[in-house]
Amino acid sequence: MIRPHRTHALWYAFILHRISGIALALFLPVHFYTLALALTDPERLDGFFQWTELAVVKFAEFGLVFLLALHMFGGLRLMALEWLPWSDRQKTLAAGAAAVSFLISGVFLLRAI
């Protein structure tokens, strides 16, 4: 539950970074397992590729790319926050990270459909 004291931009940036990190940690083993099918069971991999043509899967991939980009740009913001001279534009940088992530994932979706 988002309690009242958490309703501000940088807390949302924090929780999105955490959620995207957990989601990617869950995704990566599945991703590597699927890639490994190229060596162990190519026919099954082809079947998987056919499954990825479904619209709902393409939309899920959009979400995945969005989370990946969000985690990367949000992480870059945090590294800059901790290692570079301080900038007061943290909210702008967090919003920028979300906007660029949406742009990248949106382009990915448009190319996929």
Added chain:
Amino acid sequence: MSSDPDELEVSVWRGDNTSGQFEDFRVPAQENQTILDVVSWIQQHRDPTLSYRYACRVGMCGSCAMMVNGVPRWTCRTHVKVALKDNRVSIGPLRNLPVIKDLATDMDPFFDKWVTAEGMHHPSKTRDDAIEQIDPEDGARLEANKGIECINCSVCYAACDTVAGNDDYLGPAALQRAWTLYNDAKDAGKQTILEAVSGTGGCHNCHSQGSCSHYCPNDLNPMAAIAGLKRATALSFFKGRK
């Protein structure tokens, strides 16, 4: 309860550190009225046993901070109209601190952590030495100046989720004090400070959620101070000092 516009519907936390509940009061609405005015009215006109803490009433002493509608605020400088939702407001004791009674919290853990963070002056001279001249435009002095208006109200401490999840975490105010002293040319304890803030409950626990800076009533930026400590402790580590 009625929704009479001439009255505010106020829920006030009653209890101690072991148990308690919100108690509802109706308070006459005024054109100009702070949350502290509301609490004082209840104590003076409805229940003299209500416990709370305040002193200066003008935002200088840092005594009167409370949770107002779930958000930490200095109540003497918080206008009721800012906090009111549907003519209602809830007022509770500061988060992350033990409750003594009702709205009064035990501030000892908060101040103890200032000491743990070496948030005290480490003299560099004796009374026989000449007073050190300080350049007000010096970069470190300007950095120190950013934190000196802290009034120890504990609003940042109450807003911090890292404090809530880690009893050892020194918290934004103590770490900001440490950063201020670290940048003070008259403080001789720089390495002592770095060692104090890089331990188990130190600056590296901060998740940069920014609630401290968001709610600081004096518009200070403890998150920036903690980031400064993270850089200073890391540089000290890579230089082999610890």
